[in-house]
Amino acid sequence: MKRASTISRRKFLGGAAALGAWGLAGCAGISTGGSGAGRLPERGEFVIRNAYVMTMERAVGDLPNADVHVRNGQIVGVGASLAAPGAQMLDGRGMIVLPGLVETHWHMWNTLLRSMAGDRKEHGYFPTARTLGEAYTPDDNYQGTRLSAAEAINSGITTVHDWSHNIRSPEYAEADLRALRESGIRARFSYGAAQGQSTEAPINTSDIERLQRNWKTYSNEGLLTLGLAWRGVSTSATGAISGAVWRKDLDAARTMGIPVSVHAANARARAGTIEVFAKEKVLGKDLQVIHAIWVTPAEIRALAESGTAVSLSPYTELRIGFGLPKTGEFLAAGVPVGLSVDTTTLSGNADMFAIMKAIQNVENVRHEDEFRLPARRVLELGTLEGARSMGLAAQVGSLRAGKRADLIMVNTRDVNLGVFSDPSHMLVEAAQPANVDTVVVDGRILKRGGRLTAIDVGQVVNEASAALTALRKRANWW
Numbered sequence: 001m002k003r004a005s006t007i008s009r010r011k012f013l014g015g016a017a018a019l020g021a022w023g024l025a026g027c028a029g030i031s032t033g034g035s036g037a038g039r040l041p042e043r044g045e046f047v048i049r050n051a052y053v054m055t056m057e058r059a060v061g062d063l064p065n066a067d068v069h070v071r072n073g074q075i076v077g078v079g080a081s082l083a084a085p086g087a088q089m090l091d092g093r094g095m096i097v098l099p100g101l102v103e104t105h106w107h108m109w110n111t112l113l114r115s116m117a118g119d120r121k122e123h124g125y126f127p128t129a130r131t132l133g134e135a136y137t138p139d140d141n142y143q144g145t146r147l148s149a150a151e152a153i154n155s156g157i158t159t160v161h162d163w164s165h166n167i168r169s170p171e172y173a174e175a176d177l178r179a180l181r182e183s184g185i186r187a188r189f190s191y192g193a194a195q196g197q198s199t200e201a202p203i204n205t206s207d208i209e210r211l212q213r214n215w216k217t218y219s220n221e222g223l224l225t226l227g228l229a230w231r232g233v234s235t236s237a238t239g240a241i242s243g244a245v246w247r248k249d250l251d252a253a254r255t256m257g258i259p260v261s262v263h264a265a266n267a268r269a270r271a272g273t274i275e276v277f278a279k280e281k282v283l284g285k286d287l288q289v290i291h292a293i294w295v296t297p298a299e300i301r302a303l304a305e306s307g308t309a310v311s312l313s314p315y316t317e318l319r320i321g322f323g324l325p326k327t328g329e330f331l332a333a334g335v336p337v338g339l340s341v342d343t344t345t346l347s348g349n350a351d352m353f354a355i356m357k358a359i360q361n362v363e364n365v366r367h368e369d370e371f372r373l374p375a376r377r378v379l380e381l382g383t384l385e386g387a388r389s390m391g392l393a394a395q396v397g398s399l400r401a402g403k404r405a406d407l408i409m410v411n412t413r414d415v416n417l418g419v420f421s422d423p424s425h426m427l428v429e430a431a432q433p434a435n436v437d438t439v440v441v442d443g444r445i446l447k448r449g450g451r452l453t454a455i456d457v458g459q460v461v462n463e464a465s466a467a468l469t470a471l472r473k474r475a476n477w478w
């Protein structure tokens with residue numbers, strides 16, 4: 001089965017190359033059947049000419065009139081007047097070219113429940129995600145993740161961390177992975193428990209081991225990696241996890257050598273969790289802690305000393321009332337920091353420009369200081385530092401020869417971006433997903449001229465809408 005689909009994909013790509021079809025512009029809907037990634041554009045060779053290039057490499061900085069040359073998924077040159085004979089030319093005039101935005105924690109399955117956290121307690125985020133999550137089919141997982149991936153690419157996000165915490169059977173994991181694979185996005189897929197799963201029931205580690213054994217068939221040529229979405233020692237939805245269970249889940253991931261991610265100290269009631277992690281030897285370079293809002297200086301030091309990364313999602317933290325992210329304290333201590341969407345059930349959308357703006361504004365108001373968190377530093381969190389926090393900085397997060405080609409072009413001629421002033425301030429304060437003209441992931445052009453090239457947005461939205469209607473009927477949730 002898998003072998004056959006690989007061959008047919010090669011044939012397809014060969015056919016596309018013969019036609020010289022750059023990205024099959026806007027016509028190829030992602031199929032919902034079969035094993036998947038048959039319709040991604042070929043990688044090819046192109047050069048972006050005469051753009052304002054923000055390399056996000058501190059030693060290089062910005063190149064105001066430069067080119068970026070990409071071949072077979074890799075950046076092969078960044079600089080002025082590059083020789084690139086035979087390469088397709090993309091006009092970079094009026095464009096800022098920068099690394100693709102890196103997202104670090106997102107429950108992609110529940111974009112099917114976009115903006116559904118209501119105004120009454122029984123319709124809050126946690127009961128909504130749990131009740132509807134328990135009624136999900138594998139296809140609902142597929143629909144939610146596919147809609148998320150489409151939105152990510154449209155918004156200039158080239159890497160996501162798919163925190164999949166509603167895996168009710170292996171089919172749910174398969175459906176989620178298929179959506180990622182078909183979209184062409186770069187992702188860590190973190191395998192989690194199901195919504196409503198007993199705190200006495202360990203995660204399905206044998207299924208994670210099965211995926212790891214066969215990862216070559218899932219990884220989409222290295223674009224996807226595997227991790228554990230760990231429940232930790234307690235969760236907001238279910239309370240304490242028994243010691244034997246959390247340890248079993250964690251030990252399984254560490255034996256497999258896959259990275260671990262966990263929500264912790266998000267609410268006042270869960271303060272002290274990082275101290276417990278430190279005591280129990282949970283912290284480490286393979287761990288990402290999400291939110292970590294209710295932390296002491298000693299706990300921040302423990303995170304820094306152990307090399308533990310944090311992921312901050314200002315819009316959900318604000319919207320649900322968790323508290324204000326401690327961005328500056330983490331950065332001052334040397335903790336790797338990434339930014340995240342978390343869930344569009346609460347945040348509404350996946351606008352990383354807005355997320356950067358929120359993280360800057362919250363930090364400045366906490367210190368009553370206009371200059372506390374500079375725009376350039378925030379942009380690093382959304383690109384290279386976010387990649388570093390995910391262990392991906394050697395591959396992506398900045399523009400230099402040798403790295404994988406994940407980049408975006410932002411049109412500064414749009415009405416909300418003219419005039420050209422300070423580019424990092426423009427991106428953090430003024431830019432929106434609508435300004436993202438072009439998105440490249442691993443050398444594939446997935447958005448061009450403001451349109452997705454490999455995803456039929458109408459089809460994706462129609463199918464997701466039908467899935468939500470059926471889901472609400474099954475769950476009797478209105």
Ligand SMILES: [Zn+2]
Binds near residue numbers: 290
């Ligand atoms: Zn989360």
